[in-house]
Amino acid sequence: MVSRLLHNREAVQATLDQQNNHRLVMLTEAEWGKLQKLELLLEPCRYVTELLGGEAYVSCSVVLPAFRHLDRIMDITDDDPAYVVKFKNAFQKDLAARQANANKTWLEVATALDPRFKDLKCLPKQKREQVWTSLEDMLHTAESRRATTLQPYTEDDEPAQKKRRSALLLGSDSDSEDGMEFGELQRYRAEPSISMEDCPLQWWYVHSGAYEKLSVLARKYLASPATSIPCERLFSLAGHIVQKKRAALLPENVTKLVCLSDWLKK
Structure with a gap:
């Protein structure tokens, strides 16, 4: 979302200028600078999210290295401005809470x-x-x-x-x-x-x-997936196949269609 807003900054500015509505205030230069800094911080999070949600490769063993990578990214430095320090502190607190709820023994093995x-x-x-x-x-x-x-x-x-x-x-x-x-x-x-x-x-x-x-x-x-995302994709795929007008499909035919759909993608 932040990346798309930064990419379309000029178009958004031009559209707001045409609205002639004084209640719609554009971001200041300082706020745009903050968004650019946050985009750099959030890019590793986007990559890790996509990595752990994959289903064509082993993902369970990547969880702890990914957590460690995010911890290093969010280390506070002396050059960080106040808003970056606040963001990193909130991120580290949230990440620590999620790690506490994870099955660490399984992930370590x-x-x-x-x-x-x-x-x-x-x-x-x-x-x-x-x-x-x-x-x-x-x-x-x-x-x-x-x-x-x-x-x-x-x-x-x-x-x-x-x-x-x-x-x-x-x-x-x-x-x-x-x-x-x-x-x-x-x-x-x-x-x-x-x-x-x-x-x-x-x-x-x-x-x-x-x-x-x-x-x-x-x-x-x-063989264990890192997240439930692959299972959610499977449920979504089955939902597209077993529609209102196809509710009489036999279970074995549903299984065949789901498998064929997955195989055709590959």
Whole structure:
């Protein structure tokens, strides 16, 4: 809105001059200068909003880096005039309230499992190791659940006997799969970060053989959208398809039409 007003400044001025209405007062030069400064501050917000609302790429792991980027943008400097300081303070207060309501644990794990942001520079240094510890606990918990689902031993069930032996090994202090999980996590941390243009899901697909258990967690966490905007788009699309005159469409036909509409765009 601000950008459009600045772009059409001369046209707006000419239109108001023709109105011959003294109650319509144009902005002063000082106010135009404030709008130009605010446009620069709001541009990163527009970009982040569009980025987190995308649906053709991974967005969940981008939330914390985006928040950190906005925090840096809104840092108050000595050169900021009073109205900019007021704006930045209000923005930081609102952003902090939204961060407090976010599922930080989920976002931190998603960021760590994204090969683009796994250095976790968007988090404080003391917080980074806690995230990796949480990931290690998740691997141990997943393996423990898998071990508890093993069938008990019976004399006429040889496969169950092998599973039982595996469960005994998992519970021992020897070189078990717990060590393999730990090594898997350490090897992933040692991997170089990928480019921002690369797809993290494609990276995990290629490396799923080397990181069998981590890749399962990556699919779970990275598949979550950052916002509900993609879901809202889907509801809007379905609303355009199932109209008043098409209310008798079968559910399976609605699904086909929604999918075809999405595929045609791509």
